[in-house]
Amino acid sequence: MFLKTKSIPLVILTAGCSFMPLANAANFSTGGFFESSHMDLILQNVWMLNTTDQLADQGVGDQNAWAQAVHLNWESGWIWDTVGLDASWYGVAKLYANDAFYGRDLVRDNNGHAEGFNKLGQIYGKGRWGDKAQHLYLWAGWKDMYKFGTLTSSHSRATPSTWEGISSEVAWNDFTVRGAIVTRFSERDEPEKRRFMTLSSGQQIDYIATGDATWSPSKGTRITYVMGEAKDYLLRHGIEANARLPVTDKFSLLTKGVFYYNRGLSAWEGTRSFNDDAEHLYLQLGYQYGGSESGIGWSKTRAPLDNGLGNFYWHFGKNSRGAFNSPADGEGNDYINDGEQMIYAYSQYKFSPELMAGIYGNYGYGVEYQNVALKEWEYGGYFLWSPEAIKGFSIFAGVGPSYSWKLTPKKTPSLTDDKRNFNRAKGIGAALRVEYKFNLF
Template structure:
């Protein structure tokens, strides 16, 4: 590793702290500024740096594989003021430096793969303008209309979502939102994406790598003091269609109860794929119930989930994403990589955290799942210890550290998620995962 790359880990936070580049707004509603003047005077520039290390040691293929990626990222985000309170722009620039990698690094989603194989020699940094879009809004009392077009992140918008490592997954297309009181309706249609670990613009693909024209989605929500109800539907053109139902209630200020239902159906292009490329045959469902409790010192979260994803030729799985090169909305606890989504798999998940100091939290999280294959019970699981330290500083500066480490147990697989059996029992596969994130944010005012 070049020593200058290691120094960047220390230097970037200091530069962000020493450089005050925020453009201050002059009063609410423009403070007498001209419509064009508000575009510049009310703009914000946010700077952040993130050091990300993510590793996995596993043997599901029958041989020991180490997936390790380490990188340093910097982000500059520009958010303009609104011309006449209506028109604005957003742009985000990301710069990522490779600090270290092994073979199979690409599964960690941290570094760019400059070649077709996941060899450590292909691991590289990258830079890109991940977000660049035009926005328009109209607000009147408790009603509003908003539209964005261009490259933009989409967090849980209908069936489409994004993901973040050293940059955020972004999509090309449009997004709109109508809100009236406690109700909101959101919609999006996107045709390309840029991965969280790549500067390349890519089309959406089927499992057999055929192009999908677009992802489309709608999202209807009701938010009240006592809870939230949400219904979303969406489609990856002629490939998969999906419905999502989510509801939550708060019986007490410290207790939240949630339920989630995910329904996915195969469309024509999916049904035409070779059997070996399918996750399930015709339909797949995932169901989750959850209880979350918070107090000044403790936080707990418990969930139970169940999957149905029948497949004749092996163990079927519920696909979290609507296509390759996209991310799907999934808010259940039963998600760790591609695990806990197998046909007839029941999963229990839990998290317990304790606030040691106002800035430091430590705890344990884990999941255990069980399904059957050829009448043979198969158990998988993991447990992780975690700690999170967050220090808020003056002028909206935030320094945070997250660490997580722990073992897991699964099985060796033939293809997809179908277990290898020996003497009527699945062949065990152990794993050990670790993650470390150091992040510094300097947020404009």
């Protein structure tokens, strides 16, 4: 079925190519719409593993999945240098999936059966006025919205998640303002296009509105205010800032900080994640010297919840994906529980324009559940290789162990029988991604 459905866009492409000589013979012009268009083909092979026993009490074991993805991305030219249309088709084939494959979000979960899928992930109209420094951009339709206001699209799996709605960007030299209203979402591991829903009652959320305002006076330095609201459900404000301060030609200081504030609105149930409001703060200091870069950071979260362990929830309901630009979103654990503080450190080195490698570590402390202190941590290493001899080709790999606490069926920390300690969860996470990008025309 995958091969049969995968041929649909190829048939369309072939038909379009066969029509082009006729168009040229008739001296037909679309004002640059087709003549200046281009298409990319991206092949992605992704394998992900997580051996954590955090959900062992619910019968969930190792999470292992392997998928092959095909992306066709078409961008039109501009009619009157103002109007255009872009579209992307995504196809995914299952190469391997064990019983708990769904935890890796690579292939479709069809009632417990792993399947490949395909979908028209993006199709949107676009408009532009002005130039790069001073402009107005408009988009309408299904679109990949990576780190747009308080929303984002996942780029870490076989296909990106996409949003349906309208969005815009206004830029004036060092200042940029963006805004969007979205009504539906298509997740990274399924073809369905879904409405937003509340977490507990399952009621529909009509829309999510978001925006941001950025001042970027120099390369590597910017401060952004972000805001987003799921209608009558959840409101978020935030500040994201980073700066690069040159000391010498080779040495620079790096700083970063984020602060997010969540507040439940009239339809917020207050039974998941936090009662009424929550906060998350992250601060980081580092340096860059030549090809090396290192940093250390600290975070703290406040998210009180009655009858449970609260956490800073960064999405906007079911079938949504919120932006969260803090290393507290760890590779294995999320260090965003009520009262939790985290220490994060990383170091990476660019050996050449082709090869970069690094190590990282997270340590979370300060959490208490029923008077029991909880601690979690992880560490690991990664590398990225992009050989200049093979344009568009790259390999990324990462691996490392993580340690947290087991969860009960109610998703609360699992304590020992004497209620004086917690049951430790541990496991290893690993990922391998091979990507090859071709420019078809």
